[in-house]
Amino acid sequence: MISRHMKIAIVLLVLLAIFLAAYNRALKKHAERLQAKVADLRPIAPPVAGRVQNINVWVAHDEDGTLRKQETRVTLPAETTQRARLLLRALFTIYLDRRSPHPIGEGSDVKDVYLLNNDTLVVDLNAPFADAHRSGVFVEELTMLSLVQTLATNVPNVHQVKFLVDGKERETLAGHADLKQSYDVGLVAQSSKSLQ
Amino acid sequence: MPLIEALIIRTRTLLRPRTLRSGRWLLAFVLLVILPLVAQEKRLSIYAPQTFYQVSITDHGKDAYVGLFDLLEPLGKVEARVADKKWKLSFTGSGQPVDAEFQDGKRKCKIHGNDFEMTGNFILQGGRGYVPVTSLANLLPRIIEKTLEVHAAQRRLFIAGVAMKFTLDLKHNPNRLVATLPSPIAPQIANDGTHLRLTFVRDPVIPTGVDVYSYTEAPFASSNFSEANGIATLDVVGTVPLQASISDGGKTLTISAVNQQAAPAPTTPNPQVPSPTAPSAGTPSSATATVPAATPKPRTGRMYYVALDAGHGGDERGAQLTETLNEKDVTLAVARRIQHELEARGITVYNVRPGDNTLTSDQRAASANGSRAAIYISVHAATLGTGLRVFTAMVPPLATPNRRAFLPWDTAQAAYIANSYAVAGAVAAECNQRKITVKSLGAPVRPLNNIAAAAIAVEIAPQADTVESITDAKYQQDIATAIAAGVADMRGKLEGQ
Numbered sequence: 001m002i003s004r005h006m007k008i009a010i011v012l013l014v015l016l017a018i019f020l021a022a023y024n025r026a027l028k029k030h031a032e033r034l035q036a037k038v039a040d041l042r043p044i045a046p047p048v049a050g051r052v053q054n055i056n057v058w059v060a061h062d063e064d065g066t067l068r069k070q071e072t073r074v075t076l077p078a079e080t081t082q083r084a085r086l087l088l089r090a091l092f093t094i095y096l097d098r099r100s101p102h103p104i105g106e107g108s109d110v111k112d113v114y115l116l117n118n119d120t121l122v123v124d125l126n127a128p129f130a131d132a133h134r135s136g137v138f139v140e141e142l143t144m145l146s147l148v149q150t151l152a153t154n155v156p157n158v159h160q161v162k163f164l165v166d167g168k169e170r171e172t173l174a175g176h177a178d179l180k181q182s183y184d185v186g187l188v189a190q191s192s193k194s195l196q
Numbered sequence: 197m198p199l200i201e202a203l204i205i206r207t208r209t210l211l212r213p214r215t216l217r218s219g220r221w222l223l224a225f226v227l228l229v230i231l232p233l234v235a236q237e238k239r240l241s242i243y244a245p246q247t248f249y250q251v252s253i254t255d256h257g258k259d260a261y262v263g264l265f266d267l268l269e270p271l272g273k274v275e276a277r278v279a280d281k282k283w284k285l286s287f288t289g290s291g292q293p294v295d296a297e298f299q300d301g302k303r304k305c306k307i308h309g310n311d312f313e314m315t316g317n318f319i320l321q322g323g324r325g326y327v328p329v330t331s332l333a334n335l336l337p338r339i340i341e342k343t344l345e346v347h348a349a350q351r352r353l354f355i356a357g358v359a360m361k362f363t364l365d366l367k368h369n370p371n372r373l374v375a376t377l378p379s380p381i382a383p384q385i386a387n388d389g390t391h392l393r394l395t396f397v398r399d400p401v402i403p404t405g406v407d408v409y410s411y412t413e414a415p416f417a418s419s420n421f422s423e424a425n426g427i428a429t430l431d432v433v434g435t436v437p438l439q440a441s442i443s444d445g446g447k448t449l450t451i452s453a454v455n456q457q458a459a460p461a462p463t464t465p466n467p468q469v470p471s472p473t474a475p476s477a478g479t480p481s482s483a484t485a486t487v488p489a490a491t492p493k494p495r496t497g498r499m500y501y502v503a504l505d506a507g508h509g510g511d512e513r514g515a516q517l518t519e520t521l522n523e524k525d526v527t528l529a530v531a532r533r534i535q536h537e538l539e540a541r542g543i544t545v546y547n548v549r550p551g552d553n554t555l556t557s558d559q560r561a562a563s564a565n566g567s568r569a570a571i572y573i574s575v576h577a578a579t580l581g582t583g584l585r586v587f588t589a590m591v592p593p594l595a596t597p598n599r600r601a602f603l604p605w606d607t608a609q610a611a612y613i614a615n616s617y618a619v620a621g622a623v624a625a626e627c628n629q630r631k632i633t634v635k636s637l638g639a640p641v642r643p644l645n646n647i648a649a650a651a652i653a654v655e656i657a658p659q660a661d662t663v664e665s666i667t668d669a670k671y672q673q674d675i676a677t678a679i680a681a682g683v684a685d686m687r688g689k690l691e692g693q
Contacts, residue, residue: 065581065635135515135523136578137655138585141639171557171642175514176576178640181606187590191638 048079057091058149058192060102060142067146067195070094080155081113084121087154088113088147102142105132111166120160120182121151130165133174140177145192152185159185217457220398230471241426241550243400244271244355247536250426252510252551253329253351259316261326264298264524266552270532271340271355273669276325278520283318283325287339307338321421325518328361332559341403347402350423362401362430364409364451372452373432377401380446383430390417392438395427400500403428415453450577454464456550457499501544503649505570506531507576510554517579518663524552530656530672534573538679543687565608570690571619571683574644579663584675586623587653588616589644608648615650615690623652630678633663650690654679 039056052075059070074082074090095104108129114122133140148161158184166169170179207289238253240262251266255656264285270273272289281300286293297306300320303313309693314335318327327335334347354532364373381401383394389419417433420435432438436453506527514523528549535545546567548560555563564572569666587611609616620636627634641653659665666672 062580078277106398134580137576137587137639137641137653138578138657141587141637141641144640175508175512176641178642178645180642181640181645183640184590184592187592187638191590194637195637 050075050083053092054075055087055154057094058086058146058153059091059094060146062102062142063194064140065138065142067142067192079155080115081121084113084155085110087150088123091146091150099150101139102139102146103134104143105129108132119157120162121155121158122162122164123147123151124164124167127166130170130173130179135174135176137176140173140175141191142195144173144177144183145188147186147196148183148185148188149192152189161185161188200446201553205348226542228353238351240267240351240353241397241621242267242270242353242355243358243398245358248398248400249532249535249547250550251499252553254326256319256326257472260329261319262329262332263552264325264529267332267336268339269529270536273357275325278320278323281320283320285325285339289342291341295343296339298327305335307335307602310338312338328597340634347423351426352402352423352428354402358400359402360400361404362421362428363404364421364430364432366413366416370452371415373416373419374451375449376444377447377449381442381449382446383440383449385440387438390434390437392432392434392440394432394440394449396430397426399428401428409610411596461670500570500687501546501548501567502538503548503564503567504531504535504538504559505548505564505572505574507574507653509549509552512554514576515578517577517666521663521667523577526574526656526666529667530676531575531649533672533676534575534679537676538683541680541684543680543684557643558646561643563610565646565648572644572647572649572651572653573679573683574641576641576653576655577666578655578657579666581635581657582659583657584627584678585592585633585655585657586620586627586634586636587641587644587655588620589647589651590638591612591639591645603648605646607645609645609651612650615686616644616652618654618689619650619683619686620652621644622685623654623679626678626682626685627675630674632674632678650686 005144044070052073053071054071055076056069057072058067060067072090072094074086076086092104092108092110094100095102096106096108105128107126109126111126113124133143144163147163151161152158162182163173163179166177173179238255238260239250240253241250242248247270249270251262253262254261257260265274265276268285268287272287274288275286277284283298283300285296286297287296288294294308294309298318298320299305301317303315303317305312305314305318312335314328314331316331329348329351333344333348336346336353337344340355342356345357345359347353360377360379362375362377364375366372367374381396381399382398383396386393386395386634403421403423409419411419412415414435415436415438417435419430419432421428421430423429429475432451434453439454441450441452442448443450506524508522508524508527510524512524514527517523517526528551531547531549535547545562546569548567549555549562560574581655591607591610591613593613594610598615603611624634624636637649639653644651644653654675656666656672659668
C-alpha cells in the first residue's frame with residue numbers, strides 16, 4: 001500500500017519532469033535561433049559613397065530555367081570596379097535569401113573586381129561561392145550568365161568578363177562552367193535571350 | 197609494352213623532316229597525353245556479339261579487380277543495391293532475370309540461390325561492387341548465362357564465342373601472308389621501314405597457340421602475335437618494306453612487299469596510319485583498304501564516326517544526383533546506350549571514357565581531336581529541370597573558317613560551330629518528334645571550345661519530378677535513340693568534310 005505522502009511526491013516529481021522537459025525544449029530552440037544568426041555569413045557591405053539608384057539585375061530562376069530582369073535599389077558609386085562589386089553583391093543578396101529562386105552557397109561573396117584595358121572586368125569570387133555551388137551544366141550556366149548579364153547591363157563599355165576564385169584561375173565553377181576563358185558580353189547576351 | 201612500341205614507331209615517323217610540321221601537334225599529344233595514360237591505365241577489353249567496350253581494372257592488394265556493374269551494364273539491364281554489407285544484383289540479359297548476392301570481404305556469394313566461391317574477397321566501395329578478374333571465367337557465365345573465354349593475364353574477355361583465331365598463311369606468286377577471318381576486322385596499322393605492326397583494339401582476334409614464326413622466304417623474316425593489356429598486336433618483320441591490305445569486306449588481311457615502283461622515298465610517312473587514340477572502324481568503308489608503308493595519299497575527308505565522352509569519371513564524380521547516385525555513373529550508362537544506338541545505325545563510336553577513369557578536360561579534347569571524329573558528344577546529367585538540354589560552345593563563328601590552318605586551342609571550335617549548331621538542331625528535332633522536352637542553347641561548358649569537330653554537350657535531367665526517374669531504363673533509351681537518330685540525320689552533311 002503506497003502512502004498518501006508518497007503519491008503526492010510522485011505526482012510532484014512527474015510535474016517537475018514535464019516542466020523541465022518543456023524548459024529544456026525552449027532553451028534548445030533559443031540556442032538554435034542564436035546559432036542561425038551566427039551562421040549567417042552574408043557579407044556586410046561597407047558604407048558606400050554614391051547615389052541610391054534603381055537598377056536591373058538578371059536573376060536566374062531554377063523553377064523554369066529562365067533569366068529574368070529584377071529591379072532592386074542599391075547605392076552605387078561612379079567608380080567602375082566598386083560599382084561592379086556592389087552590383088554583384090546586390091545579386092548575391094537575392095541568391096542568398098531564404099526564398100532564393102537560385103540558391104548559392106552560404107558565405108558567397110565578391111572579393112574584388114579589377115578593370116583591364118577599360119573593357120575587361122576581372123571578378124575575384126571567394127572560395128565558398130565556387131566550392132558550395134551546385135554542379136550541373138545548366139545550373140552553372142544560369143549563374144554565370146546572370147553575373148555577366150548583370151554587369152553588362154549596368155557597367156558601360158564592358159566587353160569581356162573574367163572570373164577568378166580566391167585570386168586564382170580555376171578550371172570550372174563546379175565541374176562544368178568554364179572559368180578559364182573570359183566571357184564575351186555579346187555572346188552571353190545572345191545565349192541569355194533564349195532563357196528570357 | 198606493345199602499344200608503347202607502336203607509339204614510338206609512330207613518333208619516329210613524325211620526327212622525319214617532311215612530316216615534322218604537320219606531325220608536331222600529334223607528337224606533343226602522344227608524349228604528353230597518351231603515354232602517361234597508357235602507363236597508368238589498366239583496362240579489361242570485353243568483346244561481345246553486340247558490342248565492344250573496356251572497363252577499368254583496379255588493384256586491391258596483389259589482385260586485379262573489376263567493377264561488376266560496369267562489366268554487366270552494356271550486356272543487359274542491371275540493378276544493384278546495398279543492404280547492410282550485402283550487395284544485391286539483378287541482371288536481365290536475353291533470358292530470365294538472374295539475382296546475385298555478394299558480401300563485402302567474403303569470397304562466397306549466391307547466384308540464383310546457388311553458392312559460388314570466388315578466387316578473392318568481394319569488395320564493396322562507395323556502393324560499387326568489385327570482383328577479382330581471375331574469378332570472371334567461372335562467375336560471369338553464371339550471371340549472363342553465356343559461354344565465356346577469359347584471357348585474364350592479357351585482360352581480354354570474349355563472350356558467346358566471338359573470339360576469332362588468327363593464323364597467317366604464307367602464299368606464293370608473289371609471296372604474301374594472308375589471314376582469313378569469319379568477321380570483318382579493322383586493325384590500326386603502323387610501320388617503320390621493314391617493321392609492320394597491326395594493333396587490334398576492337399577486333400576479337402586471338403592467337404592459335406604458336407605465335408612466333410620465322411620465315412625463310414623473302415620478303416618475310418618473322419611474325420609475332422601477342423596480347424597484352426586488352427589489345428592484340430601482330431608484328432611482322434620483313435627484308436624489305438611491307439604493306440598491309442584489307443579486302444573481302446574486312447575479312448581478309450594480306451601482308452606483302454611494297455610495290456617499289458609505286459612507292460616514293462621510304463622516309464615518307466604513312467598518312468593513313470591512325471593516331472594512337474584513333475578508333476578502328478567497325479566496318480571498313482570500302483571493299484579494299486590498302487595501307488602501304490609509303491604511299492602518300494592526302495586525307496580528303498573524315499570518316500563519319502562519333503567521339504562519345506561520358507562526363508566526369510574516376511575520382512571526379514560530377515554532381516551528386518542522389519545520396520547513392522553520382523553523375524559519372526549516369527553519364528556512362530547513357531553514353532553506352534547512345535553507343536549501341538549509333539552502332540545499330542552503322543556509325544562507329546570512339547569512346548573517350550570507356551570506363552571509370554579520371555580524365556581532365558584537356559585530355560578529353562586531345563583524345564577526341566586525335567581520333568578525328570566528325571562529331572563529339574559530351575554527356576552530362578543533372579537534377580535541375582526535366583528532359584534533355586543540348587548545348588553548343590559559346591564561341592563566335594568565323595567568317596571564313598579555315599580548318600586546314602593551325603587552330604588555337606582555346607577557340608578551335610569556332611571553325612566548326614556552324615556544324616555544331618546543325619547537329620544540336622537535328623538532335624533537338626528528334627527529341628521533339630519523340631515528345632521529349634528539349635532545350636537547345638549555347639553554354640560555356642568545357643571542353644567544347646577545344647574540339648576541332650562538330651561538338652555538342654547533352655545534359656539529361658529527370659523525366660518527372662522524382663530524381664530517380666533519371667535512371668529509368670526506358671527514359672534513358674528514348675533519349676539515347678533521339679540523340680543517335682539526330683546524329684545519323686547529319687551523316688549526309690558532315691561525312692567527308
